[in-house]
Amino acid sequence: MGKLTRYVLIILAALALLPFSAVSADAAGSPKVAGIALDEQGQPLRNVFWNVYHQEGGEWVGLQMGPLLTDAAGRFEDSVDAGTGYRVCFSDSYYGLDYATESSYWFPEVRHRDTCWPDATSVESAQTWTAPADGTTTLTMTLPSEGLGMAPVDPFVVGAFEVGQPLTVVGQEGWRPTNATFSYQWYAYDGAASGPIAGATGATFTPTSAQDGKWVQAIVTASLPGYKPVRLGSQTNMVGALHAQLTSPLQITGTAAAGQTLTASFGQPTAAGHSILEWFVDGIPQPEATTQGSATSTFAVTSAMSGANIEARLSAYLTDADSNYIDGSSTYARAIVQAAGTRPTQPLSTAVTTAGKPTVGRVLTAPSGVTADPNATISYQWLRGTSVVTGATTARYKLRKADLGKPVQVQVTVNRPGWWNSYVGTSPATVVKKSLENGRLAVAGKARVGKRLTARATGWGPKPVKVRYQWLRDGQPIDHATKATYRVRKADKGTELQVRVTVTKKRYLAVTKTSKAKKVKR
Known part of the structure; x- marks a missing residue:
């Protein structure tokens, strides 16, 4: 991705090849560039790093402020100078406070590939875009998923920062997944040049005279098959300087x-x-x-x-x-x-809903896709009121007589390898009702202007039942046409007429049925 600042000692991963589209819109005033990051389903990706690079001193230099993150629409916008060449990049590598909530941290379950416009693997090999005299140019990029997302911890170096005294990276015990593999590279910077320290690839590094008077930092990389790798840098400090001494x-x-x-x-x-x-x-x-x-x-x-x-x-x-x-x-x-005790469960990020008709003999189904982790274990427990239904521990549940009049819901629990917490979601309660006896619906009469059509809903039971009517013109409700009869109007010429009935009875599941269409001649 190139250097995010002149002196940051972080090497980013190779960037993926992504499709893009560019659309220009005329607007008065100075030129601007806008970018939109979307996932493969066309949904906006928020909290994705973006940057706009320009050449300075023979290298591509990005905006040195931040964090530069896409908004809820997956979008950013920035002013540019007309006639100047720029390169635009997205990087789905932000781990930090979720500014939308300001109370939680941004650890999405799925991470997406990085790219520079239009399909480059680095800012150095990206295509240069030259800003026009005015207007906003919008670059829309689709970022395919690269893997699951980790919940990393900022690396922290402890030690004396003195020649001959070991420095150690700590903090990995909080990293999730806990079975990630860590690798390390220590860097030194002397104010003019920076680079990796040869052989300094462990969690512990002992500075030598070669690092005396230089700034030192550790870069930690976590990887695990199926996950997008994470690279984070520790704090920096100078070796051999006069340091604060704790008493x-x-x-x-x-x-x-x-x-x-x-x-x-x-x-x-x-x-x-x-x-x-x-x-x-x-x-x-x-x-x-x-x-x-x-x-x-x-x-x-x-x-x-x-x-x-x-x-x-x-x-x-x-x-x-x-x-x-x-x-x-x-x-x-x-x-x-x-802390004492066991880590509590956490709420599922995906809403849990059930599918199926809530009536005796029918099957309710728990949702699929509650986690993107293919190695996760998913368990189910159906509830009747506040009590568990014995043996009802699969994704499907056939409703029974004992469920009549009771709220039924399913609790879904997800356990992921390498994650301490269980993630739990419970569907809204659905009250189980009896099924009405199936009836018939027909429309009598001729579909001509001035003629009367009559809806006949018969056979629904057990009686008594309540029937509500709604007449439709080309599938859309007709205002005030809510009786069993309907007189055909001039406005109906050339259209198709139907009636929709809703049959209800207390403690029974309501049924809605729509008649066959009748074509009104012109």
């Missing part, structure tokens, strides 16, 4: 159980500086609990955190006389505990 290590005290409060504490450095303490639950940041400038931070454990890994991450750095950050002076530490 006592970071620790977590308290009982890690629902309803209890944990406390993270450490000894503040004696030199002037600043500190940030952040809390994470199974790798997901808890920003409301972040504490700055204090040697202690408290965190309330809830029942939703049962069984989870709870960690505190500390960043402490030195400041100058004007309270400015001193480059490379950071010290990092982490403490982790596991």
Whole structure:
């Protein structure tokens, strides 16, 4: 995908070949480019990274701000300079706060391929698009699915950042799926050039004199067959610089159980500086609990955190006389505990509904496609009211006399390999009713203007039943034509007339039937 900034030490995966379409629309004012990301079903893809690159110093440089994400319509729009050449890219690799909710993190079950316009595998090999004098050019791209999506955790490096002292990447215990394979590459940057450190491909790396005075970062790649790989970078820090020195290590005290409060504490450095303490639950940041400038931070454990890994991450750095950050002076530490109990179930992201007529003898069917994971285990439990129906544990359930007048629903549970939680969804309740005796529907009379047509609904039972009528003209309801008889009008010439009846009876399933059409002559 090229360099998202000049100095980011991340190598992105090769980008996939994708179909595209480009449509230009005239508009007054400066030129703009818009992009739309769609999945294979034509649905918009939100929270997809986008960028518009231009050449600078012989390389393609993107917008250095962000995150640059598509909106709910899968769209972005950006101003460009007329006559300048640009390259446009999408990357479905955002993992972070879902800005639509601002309360959850963006971990979609399916991830899609990345691409640069129109069908390139990298920004370097993409086609250049030259901005016109004005108007908006829209590029629509279809991104086929590449694999399942992971729930990653930002890598965190702990250690002294000194020559001869080991540095270690931590945080992988919160990564899902838990059976992903991790690989590592450490990078060094000296202010002018960056590159991978030869042989530095483990979770632990010990800097040598070659890295003294350089910034160091670890890139972690997680992969698993069937999943889209994830590449994330750790924080960076300078080897051999003057670092903040804690006077006592970071620790977590308290009982890690629902309803209890944990406390993270450490000894503040004696030199002037600043500190940030952040809390994470199974790798997901808890920003409301972040504490700055204090040697202690408290965190309330809830029942939703049962069984989870709870960690505190500390960043402490030195400041100058004007309270400015001193480059490379950071010290990092982490403490982790596991909350008591078992991780609770999570709601299915797919709505659960049933299909079939809710009447005795008929079959209700649970939905398919509740998960995209082919290795997931799906189980079913049918409920009558609030009680389980013994033995009703398949996707299909034949309704019984015992179900009459009772609400029936199905609970679907999904368990995925490498994911701690079970995912559960329950369908809306459907009240089971008796079946009406099947009747007949006919229309008597001639379909001519001025003549009367009569609907005859017979045989429905057991009696008494209530019959409602609606006359139709070419399949559409005719206003106020809701009686058993209908007088043909001039407006009906050349059309087809029908009647639709709805037969109801208390505690019985309503039945709707439509008659054969009668053609009205012109």
